[in-house]
Amino acid sequence: MKTEVISTARREEAGTALGAELIQNGELVAFPTETVYGLGANGMDGEAVNRIFEAKGRPNDNPLILHVAKKSDVKALWAHVPKLANVLMDTFWPGPLTLIFNKADEVPYEVTAGLETVAVRMPADKTARMLIQKSGVPIAAPSANRSGRPSPTTAEHVLADMDGRIPLILDGGPCRYGVESTVLSLVGDPTILRPGAVTREMLEAVIGPVRLAPSILNPLGEREVAASPGMKYKHYAPDASVHVVEGEPKPVAKRIRTLYYDLEADGKRVAILGTEQTMPGYRNMNAYSLGDRDDPETLCQSLFRLLRDVGGDCDVILAEGVETANTGLAFMNRLLRAAGFSRERV
Numbered sequence: 001m002k003t004e005v006i007s008t009a010r011r012e013e014a015g016t017a018l019g020a021e022l023i024q025n026g027e028l029v030a031f032p033t034e035t036v037y038g039l040g041a042n043g044m045d046g047e048a049v050n051r052i053f054e055a056k057g058r059p060n061d062n063p064l065i066l067h068v069a070k071k072s073d074v075k076a077l078w079a080h081v082p083k084l085a086n087v088l089m090d091t092f093w094p095g096p097l098t099l100i101f102n103k104a105d106e107v108p109y110e111v112t113a114g115l116e117t118v119a120v121r122m123p124a125d126k127t128a129r130m131l132i133q134k135s136g137v138p139i140a141a142p143s144a145n146r147s148g149r150p151s152p153t154t155a156e157h158v159l160a161d162m163d164g165r166i167p168l169i170l171d172g173g174p175c176r177y178g179v180e181s182t183v184l185s186l187v188g189d190p191t192i193l194r195p196g197a198v199t200r201e202m203l204e205a206v207i208g209p210v211r212l213a214p215s216i217l218n219p220l221g222e223r224e225v226a227a228s229p230g231m232k233y234k235h236y237a238p239d240a241s242v243h244v245v246e247g248e249p250k251p252v253a254k255r256i257r258t259l260y261y262d263l264e265a266d267g268k269r270v271a272i273l274g275t276e277q278t279m280p281g282y283r284n285m286n287a288y289s290l291g292d293r294d295d296p297e298t299l300c301q302s303l304f305r306l307l308r309d310v311g312g313d314c315d316v317i318l319a320e321g322v323e324t325a326n327t328g329l330a331f332m333n334r335l336l337r338a339a340g341f342s343r344e345r346v
């Protein structure tokens, strides 16, 4: 299969029209969102949804998110719309917040991986919404990477993983946030299953206390597997192995320098993912800045890109860990999973 790439800066109308036609025919389309690139199919067509799992090599017990073009679309997808959901949709939609609630009968089990609940989000990205609108159906879409790899934040990343496997990629340039949406379950007490750009602090300001699934910063415990099946798989892994050093900037940089020279002496090719605060301490070393420790959104924006770009050319990545307040939580969740929880604190 030949994979066509259409730039939305030049041909948004034509690109989304072709995309909608493909979606209606049960085919797959990769498209930009404000979080990461999604790999979409008609969310009401179980056979089309199965193609997503095939193209990604995704285990079929890991459910997908349904993307809608307007808030009222959730009525057809959930058993009913809980009160809390209305407040959250009014505050955070369109945007990087996915809500989980009991599914309506019409939602195919291929989307929910057999669960009785379904995840729904209304993206803010204009191209994404245009594609959904023209398709006339909710679009089921996980991230558009091969399973286990870092999520794609540019069309080039999608092409690297999906060339020859899907007919169309809509290229909308780099994604604004660079990490996937916050996933909030509204079944029982509100619980964040995956942190994102809509933070716990932002949610609590609107609806009061919100729980965090323990697996966010830890390997998945046995009891959690049922509620969040996707979390048990290897995630975001670049070609190199990753080790995380957490703590204050100065001691972190000192420890990373020691590890770097030890690994180099062992003949390893090493790269450092530092921060603006520590970059001066890595002069003449193979080091890249993730962004500003005081503005973790910048760290989120560059993490997957650097894991892909740097991970291909080295054996070991030494990465700095930061505080888990605000979007620091989303950053640390992705980084620790990319590292397989190889971490130390100094």
Ligand code: AMP
Pocket: 062, 063, 064, 065, 100, 112, 115, 117, 118, 119, 141, 142, 143, 180, 183, 193, 194, 227, 228, 229, 230, 231
């Ligand atoms: P992706 O954006 O590719 O990471 O895939 C969607 C994410 O949402 C995965 O982490 C899923 O485990 C999660 N998810 C989707 N639907 C549900 C659901 N019904 N219950 C729990 N988690 C879900």
Ligand code: MG
Pocket: 142, 143, 151
């Ligand atoms: Mg994913």
